[in-house]
Amino acid sequence: MGRAEIRRFQRAAEEVAAFLKPKLDGNTRIKIISHMDADGMAAAAILARCFYSYNVPFVVRFTPPVGPDEVAELSKEDYDMFVFIDQGSGQMDVIHKFILAKHADVVLIDHHPGSFLEHPNLAYLNPHTCGLNGGRDVSASGAVYSVIEQIDLRFRSLAGLAVVGAIGDRQEFSSGFTGVNESLVKRAVELGLLYQGEGLRLIGRTLNPVVECLRLSTRPYIVGLSGNLGACRSLIDTLGISHSSVLCDLGLEVERRLADAIFARVGPLATNEEFCHTLWGRIYTATTDDLVGPRDLREYATMLDACGNLGRPEMGFAVAVGDGTTQADALALMSSYHEQMLKVLDWLVKNLTSFRLEPNFRYIYCGDAVAPRMMGEALSLGIESGLIPTDRPVFGMVDEGNGIIKISARGTLGLATQGIDVGRALSKAAAKVGGRGSGHDVAAAARIPQERMNELIDKLLQAFSETGGNPDTPEEHS
Ligand SMILES: [Mn+2]
Known part of the structure; x- marks a missing residue:
């Protein structure tokens, strides 16, 4: 995957931005259709932040990927433009047949494979048409971000959300990011919008007391510790760490000692590549005040996913567009999701x-x-x-x-x-x-x-x- 493909993607993003910009006149009524997962929510939030700043009248709907019947239903709704995010590439034919035929505009920003048709009222961005892999090189959030930063550079402060979406879609690998994600992260670090560090990658590392962080851990699920409060307490005691301290405040040295203690505890898993990479490695932290929500971007993605999985995508979306009052509710949803997932993994292990x-x-x-x-x-x-x-x-x-x-x-x-x-x-x-x-x-x-x-x-x-x-x-x- 070379620079040429990434440049081709950037040029396609510029074209979509050129199509979109004149419609941000405050008169074009827009319906956004996005996916109910972390990537879909982060992507919709990036777009919404742009639309808010231009006073664009818009509505967002979060849904699993729409089928042909739903596209037909959508076309009956009275909007000037439909924006499909994180879905739609597989429905190009029906989008043509039902929506474009009615002279509504369509913007499609997706990273799923599909078959692509051209139309004067359609602009689309998809890594698959640029020689990139939509499964790893960019998510919908990164794609929307690539468009929005062409509209105005001030939207660059939303780079963290683009990374959140990529992490949510598991586009971060032990070797790091690839393709558009890689260059996006690099640029965001250079611009001082992101901090890239190293440490225990446990979800809750900036939020929960360390004992609770271990007990609730499902990524990775730590056999013998996850779900077992007593075992977590005694491990923390042997290391002389206070129960109430938060992981990210412990310092790298203590984090390393805790990681060693966990590795010692899990036996043969300590040499399992997947387990090791999940437990310890790169940490991405948002350093800009433009984002409301967890600072740790893996936590952020988990919070959004929890909202989507528990049927409350609007809650994750609200946090991502900057509504601080919703944050506590979204984090509570994340805790309850962790408890449920703990039970599922417990079943799986058995x-x-x-x-x-x-x-x-x-x-x-x-x-x-x-x-x-x-x-x-x-x-x-x-x-x-x-x-x-x-x-x-x-x-x-x-x-x-x-x-x-x-x-x-x-x-x-x-x-x-x-x-x-x-x-x-x-x-x-x-x-x-x-x-x-x-x-x-x-x-x-x-x-x-x-x-x-x-x-x-x-x-x-x-x-x-x-x-x-x-x-x-x-x-x-x-
Ligand atoms: Mn996605």
Whole structure:
């Protein structure tokens, strides 16, 4: 991924900014449709901060990716412009058919794969059309930020939110960021908007007393400590750390001692690459007062995700646009989300032997033991905690009710570079059993009729043996 692709992306962002800027006249009524996750909320907040400053009348709707019927419904709403964020690339044809045909303008800023059509009333930005990988090189937040900073440089202070979205979409790797994310972070550090440090990457490091921070830890889930208050207390006692101190105030030396004590405690996991990177590494901190919310950007992403997962995206959005009065409620949601996720991971740890091993993937059927909205994140956390091996992709199936099974899939960057694309495999397999799926090479989800789960396993086997492991296999057109 070279400089040329990033430059191409910047030029595409300039074009979208040129399309958007004349519409910020206060008369153009805009509807924003964004995704209900951290990236979608951060992206919508960046755009909203821009719109507020131009007095643009706008409405935001957070939703899982819209389907054709919902696009048709949207087109009946009376707006001059629709902005699709973190979704829409897969619905270009219906957006043309229903919205552009009615002479409303459309801006589409997304990082999911799709098929792209041109129209004079349409401007879009997508890394996939610039030779970049939407799964890792930039998220919707980074894409929106790239547009907005072209409109006015003062919006650069929102760079932290762009990074929050990328972290939320797990575009930060042990090697750091890539593509647009990498250059964006570098610039934000140079501009003094971000501080990049090192330390224990536990969520809550700037918010909670250290004992609580350990007890609630799901990223990583620390076997023997997570969920176990007594064990956390005695570990902290042996190190002579006060129970009430906050992790980020301990200083690097004490943080290192605590990390060593955790490594000593987890046995063989101490050499697990995923676990190590999740526990210790780079820390990103916002240094600008323009952002309300946690200073630590990984905490920020977790807070937004908690709001989305618990069905309160407007709360995360409110914090991200700068409403300080909502912060306490959003943080309370994050705590309750952590407690729920702790239970899910506890279940997963007790059921690790229930994973079935297939030649090119592993999967677990959880019935109704795991809430559908928590399955994908639980898999990610299982991988990051060293509990689920990364030698092949992993799928988690849960009963969603109404005869539907939801499948969440996770790959890794390493698998993706070998050409293993869980998004392509899952959407292909789901379509063959009367379902629908979408996603990236490293993360995807699908829904299928309950009675066809065994068939789906067969179709996945087929899909992976057709494409898996061979990056040179040309894409099939079906
Ligand atoms: Mn996204």
